[in-house]
Amino acid sequence: MPSPLGNGVPWGTLLADGETVARYWSHVLRRGPDACWWWTGGLTDTAHATFRAGSHTTQTSRVVPAHLFGYRLAHGVDSIPAGLVVRHRCDEPPCQNPGHWLLGTRGDNNRDAASRRRLAGHALADVRGPVGRARAVQAAIAAADPDHLDEAIAAALAAGNPTGAHQDSLF
Numbered sequence: 001m002p003s004p005l006g007n008g009v010p011w012g013t014l015l016a017d018g019e020t021v022a023r024y025w026s027h028v029l030r031r032g033p034d035a036c037w038w039w040t041g042g043l044t045d046t047a048h049a050t051f052r053a054g055s056h057t058t059q060t061s062r063v064v065p066a067h068l069f070g071y072r073l074a075h076g077v078d079s080i081p082a083g084l085v086v087r088h089r090c091d092e093p094p095c096q097n098p099g100h101w102l103l104g105t106r107g108d109n110n111r112d113a114a115s116r117r118r119l120a121g122h123a124l125a126d127v128r129g130p131v132g133r134a135r136a137v138q139a140a141i142a143a144a145d146p147d148h149l150d151e152a153i154a155a156a157l158a159a160g161n162p163t164g165a166h167q168d169s170l171f
């Protein structure tokens with residue numbers, strides 16, 4: 001059985017390392033309390049954020065899922081009980097807004113994703129797939145005039161729903 005992401009990571013050491021914490025935040029586009037905080041660093045093939053945690057002072061260095069680092073940074077090193085995963089209320093896997101995270105089971109996650117994937121206009125229905133969507137947002141952020149960042153991100157998101165259809169909930 002594969003171990004969940006993040007098992008065996010010396011989280012306490014990494015969270016206490018100022019250089020690692022600074023590197024984490026350097027990849028987060030922090031915005032308003034309700035907005036998604038987009039990740040500008042590396043992405044996994046499921047569009048989750050990833051970065052190299054550790055420095056010469058921690059004597060350990062490894063690539064970790066950024067939301068698992070960020071969740072612990074916000075709630076404490078032991079805040080993710082065994083068997084639970086950190087879910088995204090916003091359904092945007094790279095998002096680092098602590099207000100968009102909640103704990104749940106893998107089953108909750110799979111069930112929600114399966115139903116929302118069928119909703120027109122929903123993040124999970126993006127024709128580019130999760131990685132294509134996340135990369136499009138990163139490209140838009142990199143190219144945007146800082147005064148028009150929100151519009152640039154909104155346009156990058158909308159491009160994944162070429163029909164423009166939108167459904168808020170099933171039935």
Ligand SMILES: [Zn+2]
Pocket residue numbers: 035036037090091092095096097100
């Ligand atoms: Zn979000």
